[in-house]
Amino acid sequence: MEKLTSYILPVITALIIIFGISKGIKVFDCFVEGAKKGFDSAVKLLPPLMGLVVGVTMLRQSGALEIITKMLLPLAKLTGIPADVMPLTVLSPISGSGSLTMFEQILKNFGPDSAEGRIASVIMGSTETTFYAVTVYFGSVGIRKSGCTVPAALLADMTSFIVSAMTVALFSD
Amino acid sequence: MINYIWAGMIIFSVIAAFFGGTADALTTAIISSASDAVSLCIRLGGTICLWGGLMEIAEQSGLTGAVCKLLSPFLRIVFPKMDIKGKTAKAISMNVTANLLGLGNAATPLGLEAMQRLQSENSSKEKASTDMIKFVVMNSAAFHLIPTTVAAMRQDYGSKNPFEIMPASWISSACALTVGLVSASIFIKLSEGIKWKN
Structure with a gap:
């Protein structure tokens, strides 16, 4: 139980990026586009x-x-x-x-x-x-x-x- | 409604300060709260940017669609008129997911995205739609599958089992969510005849 909860956010962030890359998405450009608003x-x-x-x-x-x-x-x-x-x-x-x-x-x-x-x-x-x-x-x-x-x-x-x-x-x- | 609550908060505070001799503290509070609101806003702006960016990736890669499909039985019950494959449903499911994981920081920006989509479907631009009311009630009775912050704080204060409160927390959340959504539906039905004063 060593601060299991601390892993939730980093793991989710990584998962989103990995999933994006695997689908051939330009993840950084895409991130910037979404962050604009x-x-x-x-x-x-x-x-x-x-x-x-x-x-x-x-x-x-x-x-x-x-x-x-x-x-x-x-x-x-x-x-x-x-x-x-x-x-x-x-x-x-x-x-x-x-x-x-x-x-x-x-x-x-x-x-x-x-x-x-x-x-x-x-x-x-x-x-x-x-x-x-x-x-x-x-x-x-x-x-x-x-x-x-x-x-x-x-x-x-x-x-x-x-x-x-x-x-x-x-x-x- | 908000107007009266807000006026009540301020008038009651001033009366309490008058009788309790806390006028100095109250003066400081009024001035400092103005800058507190600005820093709160900047912090919120940061998380909105961050999650807006991450969600764009999740959206284009089809991840949000998959999560939405997973949650669709629940969404159908709460929002019977909604297009389950639409953008609004996707945004709502991302907000629900963030809540379930106890990521309060992410839930708000994702929820704001959902609100924007709900607003674009809203016939009136000033009055909350039925789905909006349900969505905000749902968020105020946030259902955390993993109460991240609470568990971390319990651990800090030396709890023998920081996660022990989870079942009780689920029951409590589920009851709150049900009561909130059912009473919202009843209020909405009632108000279809009577106009709500705001």
Whole structure:
């Protein structure tokens, strides 16, 4: 198990190139052609990303997130999510870097094999930063009306939190 | 929807700072977040270039077509109206593959490619199509077969078995994905009568 995961990306990159060469493709020319579009899309993403980052950073630095977490604490007992993991559930839909830091803290304070550490791991493995995905995906093509995307995605997130707590309880002996 | 959430985030933050005495931190946050967004954008631009290039090779060599064929049973369920051999389906399958392998960095640029193709098929240029909504919901409940980042971090913190959480993670992802897609379908059906306010 020596960092098996570290091989995934390099192996895939090599596979794509080898497959291309074997089909007689001019891989470098082809790469350059495909890479051209990259920065145009990134520039288009700046305005929506700016909005999101400002909102999320304000929430974190003002202490508003702690208030929200405290308000949600009664829900923790109801859903079986440990109180110390609750901040992660509040952060994970809105901030990728924030939830990574929170996850790290849980691993450090409780250990990766504790109930808290395992529930946090499952949550991290089964959710993505919802607001980031919505902002970036729709922002890149100029969609303003996202319809029911946010409510549906948030329902999915909540499902993942509750099921995470349940499955970890189920799998522990 | 986004408009209200965003306004709520900012107003609530200012109120919290007012009562919590964190106004200084909040001031710094507002200023620094502007440059944070720019560096995030540049990083994203880099990964979009990288994966755009690699995908062009995969596309021309027929690799994306093969992956798409592999995933077609799943795609047929989620996107019943989509042309399974089309470019959109190919782009979506590459995004799904990146998610399955836990390559979050690659999933976003590949997903953006898929969004562009979905947008070219979209009848309205401002309003998200049904397939777009499902696709974004699918990404926000990302299904990782191999939770790469999580396993690596667990190992760093001395876990006896960093991959032990995988089955629990699959169940949790599958449930989240199902709930997300089913509720999106229900919401879409409901909203066909009522216009959604954004």
